[in-house]
Amino acid sequence: MGWACLEIDAAMSLLEIRDVSLAFGGVKALTGVSLAVEEGTVTSVIGPNGAGKTSLYNVISGFYRPQSGAVAFAGADITLVKANRRAALGMARTFQNIALFRGLTVLDNIKLGAHHYLKSGVLPAAWYIGSAAREEAQLRGKIERDIVDLLHLADFRDAPVSALSYGLQKRVELARALAMRPKLLMLDEPVAGMNREEKEDMARYILDVREEWGVTVLLIEHDMGMVMDLSDQIHVLNFGQKLSSGTPDQVRADPAVIEAYLGEG
Amino acid sequence: MNLFIEYSMVGIASGGMYALMALGFVLVFKGTGVFNFAQGELMMLGAYIFLSVNQLAGLHWSIALLATVLFALLTGVLIERTVLRALAGQPLLSIVMATVGLGLVLKGAAGLIWGQEQRTLPELVPRKPIFIGDILIPGAVFWSFVISMAVIAACLLYFRFTRGGVTMRAAASSQVNAYAVGINVPVISALTWGLAAAAGGFAGVLLAAINNLTPHLGDLALSVLAVLIVGGLDSLAGVIVGGLIIGWLQSMTGAYLGGQYREIMPFIVVLAVLLVRPHGLFGRKEIERI
Numbered sequence: 001m002g003w004a005c006l007e008i009d010a011a012m013s014l015l016e017i018r019d020v021s022l023a024f025g026g027v028k029a030l031t032g033v034s035l036a037v038e039e040g041t042v043t044s045v046i047g048p049n050g051a052g053k054t055s056l057y058n059v060i061s062g063f064y065r066p067q068s069g070a071v072a073f074a075g076a077d078i079t080l081v082k083a084n085r086r087a088a089l090g091m092a093r094t095f096q097n098i099a100l101f102r103g104l105t106v107l108d109n110i111k112l113g114a115h116h117y118l119k120s121g122v123l124p125a126a127w128y129i130g131s132a133a134r135e136e137a138q139l140r141g142k143i144e145r146d147i148v149d150l151l152h153l154a155d156f157r158d159a160p161v162s163a164l165s166y167g168l169q170k171r172v173e174l175a176r177a178l179a180m181r182p183k184l185l186m187l188d189e190p191v192a193g194m195n196r197e198e199k200e201d202m203a204r205y206i207l208d209v210r211e212e213w214g215v216t217v218l219l220i221e222h223d224m225g226m227v228m229d230l231s232d233q234i235h236v237l238n239f240g241q242k243l244s245s246g247t248p249d250q251v252r253a254d255p256a257v258i259e260a261y262l263g264e265g
Numbered sequence: 266m267n268l269f270i271e272y273s274m275v276g277i278a279s280g281g282m283y284a285l286m287a288l289g290f291v292l293v294f295k296g297t298g299v300f301n302f303a304q305g306e307l308m309m310l311g312a313y314i315f316l317s318v319n320q321l322a323g324l325h326w327s328i329a330l331l332a333t334v335l336f337a338l339l340t341g342v343l344i345e346r347t348v349l350r351a352l353a354g355q356p357l358l359s360i361v362m363a364t365v366g367l368g369l370v371l372k373g374a375a376g377l378i379w380g381q382e383q384r385t386l387p388e389l390v391p392r393k394p395i396f397i398g399d400i401l402i403p404g405a406v407f408w409s410f411v412i413s414m415a416v417i418a419a420c421l422l423y424f425r426f427t428r429g430g431v432t433m434r435a436a437a438s439s440q441v442n443a444y445a446v447g448i449n450v451p452v453i454s455a456l457t458w459g460l461a462a463a464a465g466g467f468a469g470v471l472l473a474a475i476n477n478l479t480p481h482l483g484d485l486a487l488s489v490l491a492v493l494i495v496g497g498l499d500s501l502a503g504v505i506v507g508g509l510i511i512g513w514l515q516s517m518t519g520a521y522l523g524g525q526y527r528e529i530m531p532f533i534v535v536l537a538v539l540l541v542r543p544h545g546l547f548g549r550k551e552i553e554r555i
Contacts, residue, residue, distance in 0.1 A: 061445060087447025099445070101438040104431065111428075112435050115447050180446060 013072075014039045014184055014216050015060065020069030022055055022240075029055040030066070030240045037184070037218055037233075042210060044219040044227045046251075047237035048260060053220045054096060056237065057188055060218075061093050062086045074183060087115075090183035094173040094190060096220075100161045106172050107140070107157045110147060113179030114139055143179055150212070151175050151205055167198040174205060178215075185209065186218045191226060199223065203230060228252070236260070271400045272520040273513055278402055280512020281410030282472065287489040287496070287504045288417055289465035295499040296437045296457030299349070299360055303368035304465050305486025310371055311337045311466025312473035312482060313379050316386060326387060333470055334463045341462025345455040368483065375480040382479070389474040405475045412471060414505070416464065421501050433457055491531035495538050497545025506546065510534070 013036035022030040037043045058064040062083035191199040234251045236244040238260045319329035390408035424430035436443040436453040496507025518530040
């Protein structure tokens with residue numbers, strides 16, 4: 001598999017969630033949620049805390065299996081596909097809490113994102129011979145050129161990730177997700193806990209990535225300013241159900257959304 | 266002074282063997298978070314496999330050693346597939362107890378298959394003493410030190426620089442995260458067990474070639490607990506340092522306090538280390554001690 005080119009198909013949504021329900025014992029995390037993410041858009045999922053946003057992400061990336069409903073990605077039903085296989089299909093995500101491989105360097109972390117692109121198995125790679133070494137060198141070159149430079153991480157390449165500031169760690173996580181060359185980039189609160197400058201940087205990187213690579217972005221974020229600025233489409237969840245969908249202006253004007261956020265009266 | 270140097274050298278050299286024995290424990294703990302009480306029995310099993318291939322089938326020792334390592338690798342993978350996979354998600358204590366049980370089963374099985382009598386392996390390491398200046402180091406001690414260090418160094422390089430090693434470290438560091446970047450975590454943890462078992466089998470052959478072989482060879486492995494605690498359960502570099510410290514200490518104790526204190530001294534040091542650094546000299550902090 002080479003570095004995947006994006007197939008543009010206007011008629012088909014890149015990601016479709018159909019009537020998904022998920023419960024943990026008696027707790028209903030998601031109830032009959034359906035939504036679609038169109039190719040090439042920035043689509044946001046918002047909602048109050050506990051609305052089921054992260055559960056939805058875990059269903060999409062395969063960590064939770066919904067009790068009912070289906071997930072379709074690029075036209076194929078992937079409801080039963082395992083989490084690690086979904087990465088190879090073109091899904092990448094970042095996590096709400098920073099989820100880097102601590103103790104590994106920035107570059108190692110990013111390179112692991114491209115894990116599924118390397119053809120040589122673990123054993124030849126283990127002995128570091130022949131094609132495995134060549135592949136590794138090519139990969140390193142590509143990552144340095146495209147991702148490290150794009151996200152301005154060159155100065156920190158060989159630093160252990162645990163030594164970096166919070167904002168930089170978030171950026172490394174984004175870089176690792178990009179190294180997967182995803183069709184769909186799923187970001188879970190990418191600017192949580194950042195100061196304004198860091199937030200603006202991150203928003204710019206997200207837009208850059210979409211412009212340059214045509215990656216479709218799915219975003220969970222509490223920072224409404226950022227959500228309204230970046231999104232083409234917004235889905236609102238509340239108590240595990242879909243409350244509203246539409247463009248930023250439509251959602252902002254929806255009485256149901258205002259009520260969910262501000263309470264009644 | 267000369268005596269001090271001589272005992273130090275011998276002690277440090279014999280610490281190499283401790284480090285090699287501790288390696289298997291560290292690999293499994295680092296990779297999967299489990300303390301494998303059956304590691305000693307995997308060593309014992311390796312030594313018997315070597316014996317069978319070498320003496321009963323009459324093949325050259327190098328072929329026997331290769332066969333042993335391969336067999337141990339498969340055994341490790343098999344254990345992960347059957348025992349560990351079945352217990353996934355259970356409390357850590359249940360998993361660790363399962364490894365205790367596994368150790369007893371292996372020990373019993375070895376007794377049934379090969380008998381309880383003492384066996385002797387061929388001399389793999391030259392016994393001719395090595396002289397450094399006028400300091401004498403027994404050949405077996407010297408060569409097992411060299412071999413141990415080479416094996417551990419190879420592991421260190423593997424984990425630091427190869428993609429397979431980095432993948433293993435990644436899976437050990439965060440499973441969810443590893444799944445998210447497309448790493449097949451179950452395959453990696455099976456491979457980790459295989460690698461640890463192979464290291465154990467190799468250590469077993471070396472140990473049995475220096476001492477003798479009975480089904481109780483594995484009991485010796487628990488004596489490296491001190492090494493693991495001093496070095497930290499999840500640190501390869503710690504294994505080397507811990508092994509050498511304990512080896513040196515035992516030798517010193519034997520020389521100056523008398524042989525009867527040799528076995529006690531490491532554990533006194535362990536107590537001291539636990540008081541100051543509960544996670545070992547090199548280990549990470551959040552280890553759950555058993």
